Amino acid sequence: MxxxxxxxxxxxxxxxxxxxxxxxxxxxxxxxxxxxxxxxxxxxxxxxxxxxxxxVKDWEFQSFFAKGCVFLHISMAVWRFYFGRKLEDLAHDWPRHAVGDIALATSWLFFLVYLWREKYD
CATH class of the missing domain: 1.10.287 (Helix Hairpins)
Structure with missing residues (x-):
């Protein structure tokens, strides 16, 4: 890079x-x-x-970390929606980046669902 x-x-x-x-x-x-x-x-x-x-083998800590990552990615998508689209040089890129942020948040949500399923099975 x-x-x-x-x-x-x-x-x-x-x-x-x-x-x-x-x-x-x-x-x-x-x-x-x-x-x-x-x-x-x-x-x-x-x-x-x-x-x-x-x-780390602690399920509670991994759940806490995953929730933080979901919050971080959703926050980035919201930031791109409100501020990234106002920059004229980057205005055409914000939808693609926001969709990527939402996809990453969704992947962490799938991990949380997996942890929840393992905990309550």
Whole structure:
């Protein structure tokens, strides 16, 4: 993600929007690259956290974690609906991203249903 940020941006948003999102001055480009680096670090940390939670055998804690993830993904979808669509450069992408957030929340809901079924069977 960090090494091919321009190509990924073109793939996700198209060439016209990608050129706008890359920044027009060297200072803007440095800020965007720093932000991308922190985003990559955040994704690694979240993946490591999910891996650690997967190793925990406490069903109550996993249920609590899954509920938090559902809340997080629904919050992101709501944020994209209210604020993401107002950015003119990203306005055409928000429905796809919001559907992705809702799909991720649904996957965590399926996990909660599985935990509930295992608990009460």
């Amino acid at each position: 960090v090494f091919y940020s321009k190509e990924i941006c073109v793939l996700g948003h198209g060439p016209k929007t990608a050129s706008k999102l890359q920044g027009s001055t060297p200072h803007d480009q440095l800020l965007i690259q720093t932000s991308d680096s922190f985003s990559g670090l955040l994704l690694f940390t979240i993946g490591f956290l999910v891996f650690m939670v997967a190793c």
